[in-house]
Each structure stands twice: as structure tokens, then as C-alpha cells.
Ligand SMILES: Nc1ncnc2c1ncn2[C@@H]1O[C@H](COP(=O)(O)OP(=O)(O)O)[C@@H](O)[C@H]1O
């Protein structure tokens with residue numbers, strides 16, 4: 433690397449993150465640095481704290497100890513303006529889609545950029561159409577969410593998140609609620625995003641997908657990053673008994 | 684002594700029914716506005732505010748409307764305020780309505796899944812934006828039937844203002860009875876007029892509900 437090139441600011445830096453629900457400590461000191469454009473797959477047993485970790489990154493959960501920086505900006509939990517700025521940089525896709533059922537697909541996508549970014553109507557419209565095309569649903573602009581299949585709804589949810597032009601996407605088991613035959617169409621969209629350089633933090637049970645798309649796999653166990661590494665190594669040669677056991681339980 | 688025809692009775696009752704309708708409208712509109720503010724306070728993350736609203740609701744739900752009317756009427760006089768039955772009646776009915784409406788709407792809001800709030804949060808919407816654009820439009824659909832049902836309660840509730848001397852439909856009925864000595868005819872007419880006010884409201888609620896269900 434040439435000496436005059438300053439290293440890129442990490443997309444995400446988490447240090448000493450601890451989070452409890454009441455007396456139940458769910459995250460027990462997470463340290464994690466994610467480079468811009470890096471694709472991270474988070475795996476682990478149910479209850480190991482994967483969702484909670486993702487939800488801390490965009491402030492859906494508050495945490496008690498540690499620091500979290502997105503693109504060099506420290507997350508300030510009780511500063512509403514700072515949280516609003518942060519959430520524009522970090523998009524989230526949920527397992528249950530969470531589309532707004534009373535709005536058409538187009539309005540689902542245009543709502544937040546219109547309110548938060550105050551974009552004019554023609555820009556909004558153009559953006560929504562372009563994003564829908566990108567997720568292969570151009571003809572569904574005027575449909576309501578309940579008229580779509582699960583896979584289509586999830587692709588709309590991705591388009592909706594992208595409409596805010598985030599630098600990073602958090603995906604929490606986004607194919608877990610789908611019928612098996614609909615999983616592929618959603619993963620294809622995510623894979624395309626990864627190729628285009630989107631920073632991705634995704635909790636997933638799709639090990640083949642994690643192997644194929646991610647740069648790094650994080651194995652969480654009992655609220656800690658128990659083991660991590662590039663997918664080829666991590667899946668082929670797990671170092672800890674817990675990861676070995678987890679991987680064999682999937683078979 | 685003058686003889687009262689049925690038409691005389693009805694005419695006088697209709698005249699008084701205007702005040703029943705007007706009082707109901709004021710109570711309902713005022714109660715909705717106050718109720719909406721209370722709802723926002725209750726949903727905010729501010730703990731103390733939420734508990735204060737819950738206590739307010741309990742207070743109005745746990746005491747008879749009649750007592751609330753008495754307290755508004757005599758309480759205001761005690762505080763040295765220039766009390767008219769109008770102000771006392773509208774004040775008491777507005778507060779009473781706001782407590783019930785905020786409780787009804789709170790239930791409707793709670794029935795919307797957390798994921799809807801979270802999707803709004805994740806898209807950087809503020810609390811009021813989430814409420815206005817995501818939650819209330821959905822909760823509003825569910826709220827139509829119980830809200831209109833409550834409006835009918837309010838219409839009937841205005842009858843109680845007769846005890847503090849407000850001349851609305853019921854009070855007028857009593858006065859006309861005293862003049863005509865035809866209690867059965869008079870009170871049948873009073874009941875009929877209440878029905879004629881309330882029935883269209885219920886019917887409208889049902890049609891509105893059907894329309895909302897269609898989409
Ligand atoms: N809102 C909550 N209140 C209390 N406990 C919670 C809450 N959310 C998650 N937990 C607990 O935190 C732990 C981790 O949950 P989660 O992050 O959802 O795990 P994962 O996504 O890995 O399955 C679990 O024990 C769960 O019961």
C-alpha cells in the first residue's frame with residue numbers, strides 16, 4: 433500500500449460492547465471492526481445474541497458498556513439527531529419483512545426518503561422505480577404488500593432500505609420466514625449488493641450462502657464472538673469445540 | 684290551561700335536541716383532541732408522563748360521569764370561576780371523552796406489531812413520524828368501530844347534564860312532562876329522538892368498517 437494513502441475509516445468499530453436485558457447479560461464484550469465493503473456473516477445458536485448485536489448497531493437496542501462507531505461517528509444513544517443521522521447510514525432488513533401494509537410498494541419505498549431526506553416527488557418516484565427494477569419487481573409499484581409473496585415482500589424491504597442510500601445493511605435472518613423455493617430470489621439480491629461493494633452484516637442460517645458470499649464469518653456463542661475467520665477456513669477447520677458442535681448440528 | 688298537542692311536544696323536544704347534538708359534538712371533538720395528545724404522551728418513552736396518563740384514565744373510568752359533572756359544576760364555582768352549566772357540561776364531557784378515547788386508541792396502537800415501529804425507526808423516522816405515517820393509519824382502521832361506539836355513549840351521556848340544569852333533550856322532557864302531565868308520551872318521544880340521533884351514527888360506523896375492510 434502506498435504510504436500516502438491513509439487507511440480507510442472502518443465502516444463499523446465495536447469495542448467492549450456489553451448489553452443486558454435486566455440481569456441477563458446477552459452481549460458480554462464484543463469487539464469487532466468491519467472494513468468498508470466487507471461482507472460479514474454472523475452464525476451461531478439461537479439465543480447467542482446475534483440479533484441483539486445487529487440491533488445495537490442501529491440503536492434499536494441500547495447497551496450499557498462499550499463504544500460503537502459507524503464510519504467514524506460514535507453512536508450517541510440519547511442524542512436523537514445523531515441517531516437519525518446514523519440510521520440514514522445503516523439500513524436494516526428484518527426476518528418478518530415489516531413492510532407497511534397500508535401503503536403501496538412504491539409508497540413503502542418513498543416514505544422515509546421523503547420525510548427524512550425531504551427529496552422532491554420526482555426524485556423519489558424515479559428512485560423507487562429504479563430500486564424496484566433492481567430487485568426485479570418493477571411491475572409491483574402499485575401493489576399492496578399483502579398481494580406479494582414472501583420473497584417479493586422481502587425484496588421490497590431491501591429496496592426500501594436502499595432508498596435511504598445507506599453505507600451498510602444489517603440483515604437479520606432475512607430468509608428464515610420464507611418458503612424454501614423463495615429463498616433463492618432474495619439471496620440473489622443480497623449477493624448482487626455484496627458484489628457492488630455494500631458493507632453487509634448478516635445473521636444467517638444459510639451456510640452455503642455465507643460460504644459463497646461473505647469475506648468473514650463470525651461465530652457467536654453465549655454473547656461473545658467465539659471464533660471468526662474467512663469462510664473457507666472457518667467451515668473447513670473450526671478451531672473450537674463449540675463451533676465444531678454447531679456446524680455438525682446443522683448437518 | 685293550554686292543551687299541548689303531540690306536535691307541540693315534539694317541537695319543543697326537537698328544539699332541545701339541538702343542544703344534545705351540539706354538546707355531544709363538542710365533547711367528542713374536544714375529547715378527541717385531548718385524547719390524541721394524551722395518547723402521544725402515553726406512547727412516548729417518557730415513563731412518568733405515561734403513568735400520569737394511565738392514572739388520568741383510571742380516574743375517569745373509575746368514577747361515575749354524574750360525579751364528574753357535579754365536580755366540574757360545583758368545583759369551578761368553588762374555585763371562584765364564573766360557572767355556567769355550559770362550561771361545566773362541556774368541560775366534564777370533554778375530559779370524560781378524552782380519557783375513554785385515549786384508552787380505546789391506546790389499545791388499537793398496542794395491537795400493531797412492534798416490527799412496524801422498528802421498521803420506521805430503522806428508516807430514521809422520528810417518533811411522531813412513525814406515529815403519524817405508520818402506526819396511526821393502521822390503528823385508525825381498527826379504532827373506527829369502538830370510537831363510533833363510544834360516540835353513541837357520549838350522546839346518551841349528555842342526558843346526565845340535565846342534573847346540573849343544562850336544558851338538553853332529557854331536561855326538556857322533564858320540563859314538558861311537568862307542564863303536560865303526559866310522561867309516557869313525552870318520554871317515548873325523548874327516547875325516539877335519542878334513537879334517531881344514535882342509530883345513524885352506528886349505521887355509519889358499520890358501513891365505514893365495511894369500506895375499510897374492502898381495502
Ligand atoms: N427484548 C428482550 N427482552 C429480554 N430478553 C431478550 C430480549 N431480546 C432478546 N432477549 C434475550 O437475549 C438473548 C439473545 O437473544 P437474540 O439476540 O435474539 O439471540 P439470537 O438472535 O442469536 O437468537 C436471548 O436469551 C433472549 O431471550
Ligand SMILES: [Mg+2]
Pocket residue numbers: 482483484605
Ligand atoms: Mg435472532
